[in-house]
Amino acid sequence: MIPVVFDLDGTLVDSVPDLAAALNRVFTAEGQAAFDLPTVTSFVGKGLANLVARAMEARGLDPADHKRLAASVLAAYEAEPSARTRIYPGVTGALDALRAKGHPLGLCTNKPEAAALMLLRDLGLAHHFDAVVGGGRIPALKPDPAPLWLCIRELGAESAIYVGDSEVDAETAQAARLPFLLYTEGYRKSPAAELPQTAAFSDFAELPGLVAAQL
Ligand SMILES: O=C(O)COP(=O)(O)O
Numbered sequence: 001m002i003p004v005v006f007d008l009d010g011t012l013v014d015s016v017p018d019l020a021a022a023l024n025r026v027f028t029a030e031g032q033a034a035f036d037l038p039t040v041t042s043f044v045g046k047g048l049a050n051l052v053a054r055a056m057e058a059r060g061l062d063p064a065d066h067k068r069l070a071a072s073v074l075a076a077y078e079a080e081p082s083a084r085t086r087i088y089p090g091v092t093g094a095l096d097a098l099r100a101k102g103h104p105l106g107l108c109t110n111k112p113e114a115a116a117l118m119l120l121r122d123l124g125l126a127h128h129f130d131a132v133v134g135g136g137r138i139p140a141l142k143p144d145p146a147p148l149w150l151c152i153r154e155l156g157a158e159s160a161i162y163v164g165d166s167e168v169d170a171e172t173a174q175a176a177r178l179p180f181l182l183y184t185e186g187y188r189k190s191p192a193a194e195l196p197q198t199a200a201f202s203d204f205a206e207l208p209g210l211v212a213a214q215l
């Protein structure tokens with residue numbers, strides 16, 4: 001049975017409140033103003049180091065401080081990755097239904113892998129996934145398709161259906177030439193119709209049917 005591989009932030013979970021808490025803890029300690037949630041949301045998608053770079057740019061900080069600030073934000077995030085993070089409605093039921101049909105499930109996120117694993121464990125999602133590839137495992141990040149292919153290989157497969165929420169995910173699937181199912185309620189910046197996609201859904205109850213339609 002073909003595997004289904006999921007993105008994490010903005011697809012399975014709304015994690016921005018914890019990302020914002022970690023970012024703001026470090027930035028306010030530096031004497032900088034805190035960011036609101038929509039602004040932090042606009043920084044998400046290409047990993048935590050990139051999120052910190054975008055935040056530094058917004059506050060006009062010296063890029064020479066990036067390594068130090070990125071390490072501080074990662075430490076703050078790893079200390080509390082899940083307290084404010086919520087699973088989107090219907091996710092658990094959809095994962096159960098796909099597994100019951102025999103689909104191996106994978107997770108491919110740009111979030112640093114250790115933090116992603118902590119988050120999955122804290123929210124009781126870890127047991128659903130047969131392979132998890134996060135940021136830092138290999139040098140490449142999505143939209144480079146290499147992390148997605150690594151996840152698919154770890155599932156013992158040569159193809160998959162990819163499910164994500166963002167421009168980065170759509171580009172990743174396109175580069176990999178794999179079917180892409182777009183979750184429309186995540187952190188996408190442009191209109192859903194503008195992203196290359198196989199199909200889109202706004203409710204996880206629709207996902208098992210959409211996957212079945214690809215077979
Ligand atoms: O960490 C990010 O920037 C985005 O993470 P994602 O790949 O799970 O959406």
Ligand SMILES: [Mg+2]
Nearest residue numbers: 007009010165
């Ligand atoms: Mg995402």
